[in-house]
Amino acid sequence: MPGQFDIIIIGSGAGGGTMARALAGSGARILILERGDFVPREDQNWNPSAVWKELRYRTTETWLDERGTAFRPYTHYCVGGNTKFWGTVLYRLRREDFQAVEHMDGTSPAWPIDYDTLSPYYDRAERCYNVHGEAGADPTEAPRGPYPHAAVPHAPVIAAIVEKLKQQGLHPSPLPLGLQDHCIFCNTCNSFPCKIHAKSDAEVCGIAPATAQANVTLWTNARARRLITDPSGRKIEAVEVERPGETLRVSAPLVVAACGAVNSAALLLRSANDKHPAGLANFRSLVGKRYMAHLATMMEGFHPFWPNDTVFQKTVAINDFYFEGRDTPYPLGQIQSQGRTHGVMAQTVVPAVPLWAYDAWVARGVDWLAMTEDLPREDNRVTVEPDGRIRLSYRPNNIAAHATLVNETRRILRRLGFWVVMSHSHKAKNTTHQCGTLVFGTDSRTSVLDPYCRAHDISNLFVVDASFFPSSAAVNPGLTIAAQALRVADHIIEKDLRS
Numbered sequence: 001m002p003g004q005f006d007i008i009i010i011g012s013g014a015g016g017g018t019m020a021r022a023l024a025g026s027g028a029r030i031l032i033l034e035r036g037d038f039v040p041r042e043d044q045n046w047n048p049s050a051v052w053k054e055l056r057y058r059t060t061e062t063w064l065d066e067r068g069t070a071f072r073p074y075t076h077y078c079v080g081g082n083t084k085f086w087g088t089v090l091y092r093l094r095r096e097d098f099q100a101v102e103h104m105d106g107t108s109p110a111w112p113i114d115y116d117t118l119s120p121y122y123d124r125a126e127r128c129y130n131v132h133g134e135a136g137a138d139p140t141e142a143p144r145g146p147y148p149h150a151a152v153p154h155a156p157v158i159a160a161i162v163e164k165l166k167q168q169g170l171h172p173s174p175l176p177l178g179l180q181d182h183c184i185f186c187n188t189c190n191s192f193p194c195k196i197h198a199k200s201d202a203e204v205c206g207i208a209p210a211t212a213q214a215n216v217t218l219w220t221n222a223r224a225r226r227l228i229t230d231p232s233g234r235k236i237e238a239v240e241v242e243r244p245g246e247t248l249r250v251s252a253p254l255v256v257a258a259c260g261a262v263n264s265a266a267l268l269l270r271s272a273n274d275k276h277p278a279g280l281a282n283f284r285s286l287v288g289k290r291y292m293a294h295l296a297t298m299m300e301g302f303h304p305f306w307p308n309d310t311v312f313q314k315t316v317a318i319n320d321f322y323f324e325g326r327d328t329p330y331p332l333g334q335i336q337s338q339g340r341t342h343g344v345m346a347q348t349v350v351p352a353v354p355l356w357a358y359d360a361w362v363a364r365g366v367d368w369l370a371m372t373e374d375l376p377r378e379d380n381r382v383t384v385e386p387d388g389r390i391r392l393s394y395r396p397n398n399i400a401a402h403a404t405l406v407n408e409t410r411r412i413l414r415r416l417g418f419w420v421v422m423s424h425s426h427k428a429k430n431t432t433h434q435c436g437t438l439v440f441g442t443d444s445r446t447s448v449l450d451p452y453c454r455a456h457d458i459s460n461l462f463v464v465d466a467s468f469f470p471s472s473a474a475v476n477p478g479l480t481i482a483a484q485a486l487r488v489a490d491h492i493i494e495k496d497l498r499s
């Protein structure tokens with residue numbers, strides 16, 4: 001269908017959905033290709049058993065790990081992508097995250113842009129995603145203007161914990177959260193889709209407003225199989241799309257890949273041709289490399305005589321160890337309160353324990369997440385098997401820093417009075433914060449994309465998902481993906497649509 005569209009966006013998550021909204025007003029004729037469908041609004045949305053036991057919304061696709069063992073990745077293919085399931089914690093990177101930072105396990109590289117460059121787009125992204133927060137409360141955050149909405153108040157149990165954390169000399173701050181006004185603050189938010197569409201996800205905040213405009217078309221169940229270049233190899237000529245019962249080609253002068261860090265790298269690798277024998281944009285053999293995903297440990301403080309009646313628990317962060325630890329000059333990462341654990345969720349870890357025991361346990365627990373930056377390594381990478389299957393080779397690094405943060409969190413929780421502190425990690429199989437496979441930079445010898453996320457060697461190809469991250473920082477990635485998508489959209493409007 002040549003001539004029908006001006007821009008094709010592949011993927012409708014944090015990057016693609018935000019990009020669609022930002023470009024919709026330009027009048028350009030936009031086609032969004034999304035391999036999944038809409039998440040149905042149904043009772044199972046908020047059913048822990050459906051979400052955690054039956055994995056109702058998770059992809060059934062399997063990837064291979066570095067040993068060739070198949071696993072089902074923690075990822076979702078649907079309109080809105082993984083944002084449909086996110087915990088809506090929408091952080092800016094710290095100013096220092098844009099610079100090179102020494103860690104226990106090596107150097108976290110600098111970004112090709114600084115905080116001030118992204119700051120106005122963070123402002124816009126926060127408005128777009130209706131973020132609630134409190135400016136000035138977090139000592140690690142760069143000076144900034146007010147959030148679009150006031151911070152979500154802590155429930156009484158969390159408010160009491162916050163006071164005790166301050167008595168420990170810590171500086172707890174409200175988590176920045178993206179929520180719509182009709183949110184009812186339920187206990188099934190993080191990892192669940194919102195049945196009433198009150199979560200600020202990329203469907204609600206990106207795709208819905210974009211597709212309300214006549215110039216934006218969304219194809220669901222439309223998987224981009226390959227990108228096809230023109231004979232020179234310097235431009236994308238068409239996208240080969242698989243839809244139920246048919247495979248077809250669509251064309252547009254501009255193509256924006258936003259399939260998520262793993263799938264965008266896989267798409268470029270699967271698109272190898274005579275001019276790009278190792279895959280598109282891969283003349284330096286960098287595509288798929290430097291995959292990162294954060295080191296994350298779920299923790300729970302338990303006290304047998306302290307029932308926890310909190311419904312919405314995910315409201316506080318402790319960033320005191322973001323830049324250095326108590327006994328080490330190196331960064332450790334961030335501690336956040338988490339959504340309530342349900343007995344069913346805990347049972348997926350040790351299924352032999354009866355559900356009633358877990359339910360009794362989690363009713364007296366307060367949940368936390370300890371998260372540490374992992375560093376980019378060339379051998380942590382996405383590759384594609386001859387049959388097209390994804391192989392994800394990942395060995396976590398910066399492990400000592402994470403262990404120190406987990407110990408610190410345990411110490412804090414014990415000082416709060418919890419009798420027992422439990423911890424659990426998905427380790428290398430946690431793909432939720434995947435990033436860094438198509439790094440952006442000014443030097444085409446060391447990066448795949450330029451600072452506006454345009455492929456160095458393919459002039460009409462942009463990538464606006466988490467793959468451009470040169471480092472993973474230690475905050476949740478979503479707002480930075482959205483902010484950069486808004487920045488790239490402005491650039492496209494200025495440089496590509498107006499010229």
Ligand SMILES: Cc1cc2nc3c(=O)[nH]c(=O)nc-3n(C[C@H](O)[C@H](O)[C@H](O)COP(=O)(O)OP(=O)(O)OC[C@H]3O[C@@H](n4cnc5c(N)ncnc54)[C@H](O)[C@@H]3O)c2cc1C
Nearest residue numbers: 011013014015035077081087088089224259465466476478
């Ligand atoms: C349970 C959970 C909780 C999380 N909590 C948070 C949080 O609180 N805060 C935060 O910032 N981040 C959070 N994250 C991470 C966040 O969701 C991701 O960082 C973000 O969604 C990544 O955006 P993206 O655009 O890179 O990819 P995605 O949002 O994953 O979007 C990629 C899209 O591309 C589609 N796609 C893939 N391949 C193709 C193809 N070949 N053709 C067509 N379409 C394709 C996918 O179906 C998907 O819709 C969480 C993630 C999960 C799973």
Ligand code: SF4
Nearest residue numbers: 183186189194198199
């Ligand atoms: S109602 Fe609010 S807390 Fe509940 S899932 Fe929706 S956005 Fe999350």
